[in-house]
Amino acid sequence: MSVVPPDPEVQISDQPRERPLVPLPAEDKERHLILRLAVPPEAHAADTLPLVAGVFQLIDHLSKIQLRPETKTKLKKIREEVNKKIKDESEREKKEEEAEAKLVAKKKAKDEHLSKLSAADQAKVCIADVFSFVRLTDYSQELEKERKRTMRKAQGKVVRK
Numbered sequence: 774m775s776v777v778p779p780d781p782e783v784q785i786s787d788q789p790r791e792r793p794l795v796p797l798p799a800e801d802k803e804r805h806l807i808l809r810l811a812v813p814p815e816a817h818a819a820d821t822l823p824l825v826a827g828v829f830q831l832i833d834h835l836s837k838i839q840l841r842p843e844t845k846t847k848l849k850k851i852r853e854e855v856n857k858k859i860k861d862e863s864e865r866e867k868k869e870e871e872a873e874a875k876l877v878a879k880k881k882a883k884d885e886h887l888s889k890l891s892a893a894d895q896a897k898v899c900i901a902d903v904f905s906f907v908r909l910t911d912y913s914q915e916l917e918k919e920r921k922r923t924m925r926k927a928q929g930k931v932v933r934k
Contacts, residue, residue: 781824782809785835795863796856806832 787802808828813821840848887895 780811783807783828783831784809793859796859804835806835 784807785804786807787804789797789802790805806828808825810821810824
């Protein structure tokens, strides 16, 4: 009686295990075959040898496998989508880093400017900053009120039976 561990899993891929930060060119990709098994009891360890031998035969025949055209098309489409997502994420991260660097530089320049001012001028600048913050919070509260008004109007237009 042959005992194969429950749910053996074989994966064939040319994708790296961890998602790359930028899309990889086709020539940089390596093919991987991953065999995942549950560890059988020691008494039945030898029963997995045919499965492992079959995987090695699969490795030998991988280069000869021909995929159907619709399978190739589907794989190509999925790869293009994933590469586009990876590219978009890397661009977004780059923009965020640039924006953060600009904010840091702006804060540093402002701090340098403040340090050169006299104590009275520094107090005036701090008070001006507080007033501009208050104006911004008033503006955001006005936007919130307008959004609520719009939602109420939209709910009033719902037809009731």
